[in-house]
Amino acid sequence: MLRKLIACAALVASVASFGAEAADGFKVDLSVSRGGIVIGQPSIQVKADLNADLTITPPGSPAEAAVRLVVSVAPTPDKGVVDIHLMVFDQAHGEWTLRAEPTMKAKLGSDVQLKVGTKGLARAASPIDVTVKIAAAKLT
Numbered sequence: 001m002l003r004k005l006i007a008c009a010a011l012v013a014s015v016a017s018f019g020a021e022a023a024d025g026f027k028v029d030l031s032v033s034r035g036g037i038v039i040g041q042p043s044i045q046v047k048a049d050l051n052a053d054l055t056i057t058p059p060g061s062p063a064e065a066a067v068r069l070v071v072s073v074a075p076t077p078d079k080g081v082v083d084i085h086l087m088v089f090d091q092a093h094g095e096w097t098l099r100a101e102p103t104m105k106a107k108l109g110s111d112v113q114l115k116v117g118t119k120g121l122a123r124a125a126s127p128i129d130v131t132v133k134i135a136a137a138k139l140t
Contacts, residue, residue: 024048025139026073026082028132032056034067035126045137049074064091067128080108082134088116090125099128108134 040056057066068089116128
C-alpha cells in the first residue's frame with residue numbers, strides 16, 4: 001500500500017512539473033474595430049518577449065483601410081499576470097503611422113481594451129478599438 005502511495009505521489013509531482021513547463025508562450029485573441037465596425041478577430045500564438053507583427057485589412061476594403069498591430073507578451077513575477085506591449089498603426093499617404101504604443105498588465109484569461117482615438121491627429125482618421133485576451137500556450 002505504501003509503495004502505491006509513493007508511486008501516486010511521484011506521478012502527481014511529475015504531472016505538476018510537466019504542466020509548469022508546458023506553457024512556453026501565449027495564445028493572443030484579438031478583436032479589432034475601426035470606426036465601431038469589427039474588421040478582424042485574429043488569434044495568434046507568440047513566444048514570450050518576442051514580437052508578432054500582423055496586418056488586418058477589412059474584407060473588400062483597400063489596403064489603406066488596414067490596421068497593423070505589433071504585439072509582445074512577457075511574464076511577470078505576479079502569478080497569472082503578463083505584460084502586454086502593443087503598437088497600433090494605420091496608413092497615411094501609403095506609409096504606416098504609429099497611432100498608439102501602450103504597455104499594460106493583464107490577468108491571463110481576462111479582456112483588456114484599448115481605444116485609440118483621433119485627438120491630436122493632423123489628419124482625418126477613424127478611431128481604432130482593440131480587445132486583447134491572453135492565455136498561456138504550449139507552442140510547437
